[in-house]
Amino acid sequence: MNKNNYFFTSISLIALIIIGLSGCGGSTTGTGAGLPEPNDADYTGYLAEVESDAQLESFVTNSVQQSVINLVKADPVFSETESTRDTAEVDLTSEGLSNDSLSSDDQTFSQTTLIEQGVDEMDLVKFDGNTIFQRCIHPKTGIHSVRLLRANDNATTTIINTLDVNTTNTDIIDGLYLYQEEGMLILVVISLNFQYTYYDCPEDTACISLYGFSQQSSYKVSRFNVSDTENPILLGEKNFSGSLNQTRRIKNKLYTVSGLSFVSAYTSDNGRRPEDISVSDIIPKVVDEQNREQDWFSSTACYVPENVTTTGFQLYMTVITSTDLNTGNYTANCFVGYANDFYASTNAMYFTESVWQDNLTRIHQFDFTDTGVSYAGSGSVIGYLSGSSASSFKMSEYNGYLRVLSSKRDNFGFIEPAFVDTAESDLDLTSEAAIVEVAGADHYLTVLQKVEGRKELQVVSRIPNENATKVIGKPGEDVFAVRFLGDTAYVVTFLQTDPFYTIDISDPEFPLVRGELEIPGFSSLLFPINDDYVMGIGQENGLKIDVYDVTDLDNPTRHDQYAFGQFFYSPALYDHRSISFLYNSEAETMRFAFPTQSYASETSMASSGLQLFEINGATGDIKSKGSLTTESNTSLSREWWNVYDARSIIDGDTIHYVTPRPVYSSSWDDLTEISVSE
Helix, strand or coil: CCHHHHHHHHHHHHHHHHHHHHCCCCCCECCCECCCCHHHCCCCCCEEECCCHHHHHHHHHHHHHHCCCCCEECCCCCCCCCCCCCCCCCCCCCCCCCCCCCCCCCCCECCCCCCCCCCECCECEEECCCEEEEEEECCCCCCEEEEEEEECCCCCEEEEEEECCCCCCCEEEEEEEEEEECCEEEEEEEEEECCEEEEECCCCCCCCCEEEECCCCEEEEEEEECCCCCCCEEEEEEEEECEEEEEEEECCEEEEEEEEEHHHHCCECCCCCHHHCCHHHHCCCEEECCCCEECCCCHHHEEEECCCCCCCCCCEEEEEEEEECCCCCEEEEEEECCCCEEEECCCEEEEEEEEHHHCEEEEEEEEECCCCEEEEEEEEEECECCCCHHHHHCEEEECCEEEEEEECEECCEECCCCCCCCCCCCCCCCCCCCCCCCCCCCEEEEEEEECCCCCEEEEEEEECCCCCCCCCCCCCCEEEEEEEECCEEEEEEECCEEEEEEEECCCCCCCEEEEEEEEECEEEEEEECCCCEEEEEEECCCEEEEEEECCCCCCCEEEEEEECCCCEECHHHCCHHHCEEEEECCCCEEEEEEEEEECCCCHHHCEEEEEEEEEECCCCCEEEEEEEECCCCHHHCCCHHHHHHCEEEEECCEEEEECCCCEEEEECCEEEEEEEEC
């Protein structure tokens, strides 16, 4: 599981603990869905804009009181840090600056592997073709910094500079973004400061003890002008309260998704009661690089469950902040609730909330605007999306449709529905796009579309259905991999064998399972090679790479395979950013690399390093180009755990293997000569 998904899951588990200990059978789902209390019976499933401070204060106050949790806040485990750095402010508001991103079809070097093209993701390493920007951890102090290394023409790197981002041993750098403007290269550093607070009960009070991220937790967005790598300029910093969950960049806009806990704001402290707390206690201030406080967002920028005045177990607010990377200006919106899963296209963000007792997931859409985001609508699908590394790939927006792969299964096993699904009962269930559940179906592919003039994501179609009865997966199988590529979906399920399914969505109203291939093992991540071939990374008595021939969707085949030894493992099984790709359309080849770790009874026999491969796009044949081994190579030996936070860069005919400290460089075609930058 990647770190960002872990945050969503952690919050979910905290909420579930509250439910279990309070003895109430309510829902913990994001925006009060699932009717957690009788007074929520009028909940429409949509969100409504907050009209005033008084409304938000009343909603949150009533919710905290209804939660029957009487908490006393203990001292946080760590103290909060403040940024006091002096900076040189630069005016970036002049005309003539472009919004072109670094991505291009003509790139000669690899970049961060993305879920959605055009939607950049935070990563530990960024590269602009000349300079490697690396999140670095000091081997003795553990303090994080950013190293800048020049990529030389002779397959070596030279350390240029190290950026101190004012972090302490309680702060971590979570990741980097790189954004190119005309005449300027901007590096964005996102760092975290966790305040993991214990809320305890006084001896004479009946209440619940609870661990959780407090509002004293924070994340920081730092912007540097790194056009001159020897003299970087700090453009500005902003400290935001709460726990950071997700980030994305689209052109010059950085979107951060974070959470604030009402438990933190409404704990008994110095005799204060929940009804005495104002909006200023709910919405913290933003602190800049000179320790100046600024407003973050207003109550009227928030949304609450429609037709609901209180929800007893929803003590969490999700905040979506949009920062203009040119100017540093930001806007923010929020909704009461947390998200189990998240997806961003170039048009909108989608947040999911699991409605456990109803066996469905509600999806909320927020459209991107010129200034931030705006709530567009909500819809629902059968089952859940969470529970595997495939979660990040289970939603896809294409040509105005949202496609979702969901399962009637969570981490605890299959869940039978409490009642017949009537979420879309206004649709024509007699049509060929019937949406009623199908006996024996555990996994569903649902197509939704925003209804013009209404805040509704309407189900257009769902398979299987009464007319298209072919199910996805055999009984008891989990979904291990999903990939939507254009108007086709590829799904891998697994229990004892690996059924690889091809699904035709070219007609969104009538999707169809076209083909099925059964082979041993499973794939956990799928990647496109071209229109004819798809690559899967998974396991079958050890780590493996499969190449699927999908030229005939009705009869997919496994064209080629590369199998590692039995004890090999790779973070590429669950983290798509661990893999780097470089396509050469002229030569019809695809190069890719990812780190591996092998285990053995004898430590001296274990090895770790970077694996290099090429795939012939015309024939689909896979070829190993060798490995850049570090652990079993005496001259390059480093800690084995480096593989888990390692990245690689394919720069033409040069390969760079970037671990948390050393950077190894070599020629792609000759790995005998390896350069190391400590």
